[in-house]
Amino acid sequence: MREFSRDFGRTSAVPPERVVREGEDGTIGHLMRQAGATGRETAVRGAGRSCNTQTLSPGTVLDNYRPDALPRFTGDDHSVAVPSGITWLELEKWLNRHGRSNPVLPSYLDITVGGNLSVGGFGLASVRSGIQSDQVREIELIDGTGRARRCSERENGELFRFALGGLGQVGFISEVVLRTVPYRPVTRAARIPHTGLADLVDFMRNGAQDPAVASYFGMYDRTDWYSYVSYDADIPDPAGPAETQPVPDYMLYSHGETTKKLHHLLEEDTYANLWVDHILAPSGFPGFCARVEELTHEYPLSDTLVALYFLVIRRPPAATRFVLAPVVDAPVQYLIGIFTAADRSDSRAISGTRRVLRELLEACADAGGRPYLYGTHDFDAELLERFYGAPALRRLEELRGRLSLTHFNRRAFGGFRP
Structure with a gap:
């Protein structure tokens, strides 16, 4: 049970009454019907990578981690x-x-x-x-x-x-x-150094928009600012200072590098992980990033910041208008991830970091952005309405009632219900 009492955030313990698993304890339909009949609070847990108790429950946890499943x-x-x-x-x-x-x-x-x-x-x-x-x-x-x-x-x-x-x-x-x-067995990729945040953001808004760019992420790891880009195989190397290198199985390589860099946070349970991501339109992104950079020089982020992570998002022209997804109404959008960690015994650092992340959540709303819901977000009714609108939240609760789901995944907004 201990494994299912905490999520990746590790800031709270919520021991479940029981853990059930498809196949061993019945079909998913049976397990959902059983939980609904009892009214017991139920949450689905996959790899448990939520940061704010979203995949925890004091009632039933439905364990859905099945890495050996067959597509x-x-x-x-x-x-x-x-x-x-x-x-x-x-x-x-x-x-x-x-x-x-x-x-x-x-x-x-x-x-x-x-x-x-x-x-x-x-x-x-x-x-x-x-x-x-x-x-x-x-x-x-x-x-x-x-x-x-x-x-x-x-x-x-x-x-x-x-x-x-x-x-x-x-x-x-x-x-x-x-x-x-x-499948592309080999990908041409390059690491591009930056002089700081302004240089990285400029590259996101210009260099990463090159038609030859097939993938992109940016990073500040407390030491260096840099971008990683990969390119289409059938397009000549773009002009610029970066020298591309062939990388076999690029996404598996990226996974391996990420796992090595963050091993202590992913595997060791001594750390509380307070991670958030914000998605913004081009108009609000530079100002939001500037505020983040200011805060990284002040306590607690001066101590607890692990990394800043950046993505560029360009959705298809006819993309589905998902109601609660972390997307905004702009053809090109930008993501900044703020990854922080503190020793679980350091209550001052944890509470201080939560306070700063709440400030940034409000700043994201001011800039017309949206948060990524897995993260350490302290919502209230006003903030939820600013992000999603009162009509959408009312309709969500109507659907949950109609589908007999008022007990299900109640912590999706970190424990607060609209």
């Missing part, structure tokens, strides 16, 4: 039907063996497909292909009565738009059908 191709367009409990790491390896790949992947892959899509999902190739939820053709969604529905833009479209990015608030995502692209 299957469906149709004649190389779409793949994927059990939601498989990790991106295992899915990508399976696809590569069959000559295919995911269009968009995060730099860390040992997280479940369903959990990641339930918060929207970003990745290095978001600079070209949008968010991970933009790659979803269809999902199977199970409500609190155990009923399964196929949801897509054409069928049960409202549930589709609430489910992807909504952190499981309108049902359990049991299967997803994803778009795939041809």
